[in-house]
């Protein structure tokens with residue numbers, strides 16, 4: 001087991017600055033128009049302090065406290081996905097010069113080293129899912145590959161959760177268990193945030209050995225474990241029963257409940273835009289007026305857009321019923337056939353950011369209860 005270190009605010013700042021001094025661009029949380037968004041950070045003081053969040057279906061509220069915490073904000077609408085698989089970027093441009101085409105491939109900037117700050121267990125699980133899709137040998141995404149290769153991850157465990165979180169149901173949290181460099185465990189004692197740090201890679205180990213000299217004491221570890229356990233119990237109250245769920249959804253393809261959901265869903269695509277595992281894209285071409293220069297851009301797309309399923313003469317999923325059914329069935333069921341895992345990590349973003357408050361756990365329960373009765 002990796003050694004755990006007592007970690008104070010000074011060491012947190014030193015870790016932040018050490019990564020900067022090693023040439024990393026820090027990407028982390030910042031308070032932005034009432035939400036937590038991930039931005040490039042220049043200074044440790046930009047990190048939000050004492051911010052907690054309340055999240056239920058269609059509802060997101062931040063509260064400011066005096067506890068000095070760095071990681072109680074949970075997840076916002078943003079995920080780190082946008083820095084590996086951005087919502088929009090230029091793929092290449094084409095020029096006509098003396099009647100010849102020349103194609104200028106866009107730089108993927110592989111030299112840029114990114115460090116993600118405050119990655120939760122659900123978002124780590126989502127990176128593992130994106131790796132399976134975007135690093136696939138048959139169709140790898142070079143932009144994603146170049147950034148992923150140089151990534152340093154500072155993960156954070158969750159000792160609190162929102163009503164929309166269900167990572168324990170998907171086997172992903174609330175403590176990160178995979179592929180991070182440094183893990184920060186934050187807990188509250190006497191109303192103030194305390195920290196423990198441990199490493200998950202040789203690079204993380206080197207950094208922590210230089211920054212830390214005091215091993216975490218038993219009382220701190222016990223206090224952290226107690227709050228973690230309390231959070232697991234809390235998360236289990238909002239549990240989604242995943243037993244046989246993939247098969248249940250396949251049997252439910254013609255269930256009348258899809259019509260009931262479609263009557264509420266407004267096909268806004270928010271759920272796909274905030275989801276850390278959705279990866280669908282489209283491309284658009286731009287031509288200048290001379291007709292001698294063109295660019296091809298990649299943008300995120302959504303299965304809630306009717307054009308997304310357009311195939312020679314019509315859309316195969318032309319209405320909200322078929323679009324929602326496709327989205328949920330792919331996430332929870334057919335993703336297993338395609339990628340050997342669920343496509344959902346239980347982050348709850350699609351629940352919080354659905355403007356009409358559709359909660360996939362509630363909808364799935366309707367299918368489960370109905371089909372089990374039959």
Ligand code: SF4
Pocket residue numbers: 271274275276277331343344345346347348349350351
């Ligand atoms: S489907 Fe919803 S809960 Fe699952 S990973 Fe996507 S946004 Fe998170």
Ligand code: SF4
Pocket residue numbers: 264265266267268269270271272304350353354355356357358
């Ligand atoms: S389920 Fe909610 S967030 Fe998703 S498309 Fe429908 S209304 Fe929008």
